[in-house]
Amino acid sequence: MTKHRHHSRTTQGQGDSQQNDFGDLPAGRRGRMFEHGRLRLALLQLIAAKPAHGYELIKAIEEKTRGAYCPSPGVVYPTLTLLEELGYVSVAASDGGRKLYTVTAAGQGHLDDNRVALEEMMRRSEMQQRYRSNVALPVQHSMDNLKQALRAHMQQDIVSNELALAIAAALDQATQTIAQLKSLNPSRTTPMTSSTTPRSVQRFRQEGRRRLLTVKRVTSVTPRMVCVTLTGDLEGFNSPAHDDHVKLFFPAPGSIDPILPAGPKGSPEAAAGPTPIMRDYTPRRYDAAANELDIEFVLHNDGPATTWAAQVQPGHTLGVGGPRGSSVLQGDFDWYVLVADESGLPALARRLEELPAGARAFVIAEVEDSSEEQRFTSNATVTVTWVHRQGREAGTPELLLPALRNLSVPAGVGYTWIACESNVARALRNHLTGERGFDKQWLKAAGYWKHGAVASHERHDD
Numbered sequence: 001m002t003k004h005r006h007h008s009r010t011t012q013g014q015g016d017s018q019q020n021d022f023g024d025l026p027a028g029r030r031g032r033m034f035e036h037g038r039l040r041l042a043l044l045q046l047i048a049a050k051p052a053h054g055y056e057l058i059k060a061i062e063e064k065t066r067g068a069y070c071p072s073p074g075v076v077y078p079t080l081t082l083l084e085e086l087g088y089v090s091v092a093a094s095d096g097g098r099k100l101y102t103v104t105a106a107g108q109g110h111l112d113d114n115r116v117a118l119e120e121m122m123r124r125s126e127m128q129q130r131y132r133s134n135v136a137l138p139v140q141h142s143m144d145n146l147k148q149a150l151r152a153h154m155q156q157d158i159v160s161n162e163l164a165l166a167i168a169a170a171l172d173q174a175t176q177t178i179a180q181l182k183s184l185n186p187s188r189t190t191p192m193t194s195s196t197t198p199r200s201v202q203r204f205r206q207e208g209r210r211r212l213l214t215v216k217r218v219t220s221v222t223p224r225m226v227c228v229t230l231t232g233d234l235e236g237f238n239s240p241a242h243d244d245h246v247k248l249f250f251p252a253p254g255s256i257d258p259i260l261p262a263g264p265k266g267s268p269e270a271a272a273g274p275t276p277i278m279r280d281y282t283p284r285r286y287d288a289a290a291n292e293l294d295i296e297f298v299l300h301n302d303g304p305a306t307t308w309a310a311q312v313q314p315g316h317t318l319g320v321g322g323p324r325g326s327s328v329l330q331g332d333f334d335w336y337v338l339v340a341d342e343s344g345l346p347a348l349a350r351r352l353e354e355l356p357a358g359a360r361a362f363v364i365a366e367v368e369d370s371s372e373e374q375r376f377t378s379n380a381t382v383t384v385t386w387v388h389r390q391g392r393e394a395g396t397p398e399l400l401l402p403a404l405r406n407l408s409v410p411a412g413v414g415y416t417w418i419a420c421e422s423n424v425a426r427a428l429r430n431h432l433t434g435e436r437g438f439d440k441q442w443l444k445a446a447g448y449w450k451h452g453a454v455a456s457h458e459r460h461d462d
């Protein structure tokens with residue numbers, strides 16, 4: 001697999017604090033923007049301005065925060081129920097399960113009692129408007145211009161190699177210039193992408209848009225791994241972290257049209273529609289210029305995703321949602337340990353492609369046999385240990401655990417990433433944090449599938 005330009009483009013500027021109409025929003029913590037009291041007040045104020053349904057309120061908050069915060073229905077609907085129980089709102093109409101919320105006299109009284117808090121929210125909002133018009137808007141305009149200029153070239157049927165390279169060089173030049181502008185910002189003295197960047201894990205949330213995409217190509221990575229290239233409405237697709245995941249929505253058996261959820265997760269619309277068949281997969285490669293997204297599927301024995309991938313053909317469609325949440329590792333580590341079975345190999349391969357020259361990585365990968373070994377691309381110095389099941393059952397620690405025990409790592413601070421069957425991931429983590437004394441802060445272990453479960457995704461923390 002080749003190295004893809006987009007993978008490194010999103011790690012800049014992530015330490016900045018963002019703001020929105022309802023106050024400060026630390027980057028990477030969008031999911032917990034409001035304290036409960038403030039969300040309650042914000043919802044009540046919106047309802048007092050105009051009676052609204054739950055989904056309209058979610059949309060209104062998303063618009064007010066310019067897409068920075070889209071509260072989940074799982075947070076909004078219980079808050080509305082609480083407002084109803086407190087007597088601050090009443091349900092004015094209930095049409096097909098959709099409740100229209102209207103403010104009551106008590107609700108209006110509560111707003112009046114909290115005038116000071118509301119004024120503070122408004123003050124922050126005004127500050128934010130000033131911030132946007134002074135700082136963010138000019139940048140936003142320039143980014144829009146850039147998008148238009150790129151689109152003008154990329155929408156042509158044929159883009160010559162020479163033109164593509166010239167555009168890439170112009171973008172690289174701009175990136176370098178922007179990186180050097182740091183001295184103009186007195187509040188930032190630390191460059192974000194140099195070796196002096198503090199080590200941290202930055203968390204992001206995105207809107208998690210759903211798209212219906214079309215299969216453009218199907219290629220074989222190994223006998224048991226299929227790469228499906230999707231195209232279509234990929235505008236705005238962004239996957240900052242190697243272990244991001246998208247939700248894939250598959251067709252019901254006997255159909256070729258995927259079922260997309262009828263509304264946001266947890267909403268009455270979603271509950272009323274047919275149940276979508278969804279699984280988590282890694283965005284292996286996104287190429288904005290070619291308008292392509294690759295997903296690599298392990299062909300294991302069973303399951304709707306595997307069955308779909310085994311027979312998929314160009315022209316078929318697939319629903320894709322997200323990515324919604326990303327964890328981006330910042331700063332340089334002295335070494336990286338990456339452990340996976342086949343399900344984690346797409347994310348692992350992406351990670352290797354993103355590592356810079358000079359980095360040191362140790363890979364332990366479990367596959368069926370030597371025909372399943374993949375060739376990785378990386379600028380880093382990588383040592384790969386393949387372990388082969390050779391007909392043994394998948395998802396046991398029998399092979400990965402001894403291989404990990406045998407691995408000795410250099411001195412210094414390292415980062416370890418594990419993705420495989422859930423119980424195996426836990427066993428590997430226990431070995432590293434127990435016997436080996438690895439720092440839990442720099443260790444991520446996830447179950448990408450689980451024996452006896454479907455669509456399982458488990459993150460192993462303490």
Ligand SMILES: Cc1cc2nc3c(=O)[nH]c(=O)nc-3n(C[C@H](O)[C@H](O)[C@H](O)COP(=O)(O)OP(=O)(O)OC[C@H]3O[C@@H](n4cnc5c(N)ncnc54)[C@H](O)[C@@H]3O)c2cc1C
Nearest residue numbers: 245281282297298300303304305306448449450454455457
């Ligand atoms: C964040 C994340 C990213 C992922 N990225 C990828 C990816 O890029 N490529 C990829 O192929 N998978 C990936 N997976 C794993 C994938 O989501 C699961 O394997 C999923 O269960 C497959 O769905 P299915 O419909 O084929 O099987 P399911 O219906 O979910 O399961 C059916 C049966 O198959 C078993 N099973 C499920 N997966 C496997 C497996 N890999 N090997 C052996 N048995 C299995 C289950 O235990 C169950 O018994 C990822 C998972 C997560 C959580």
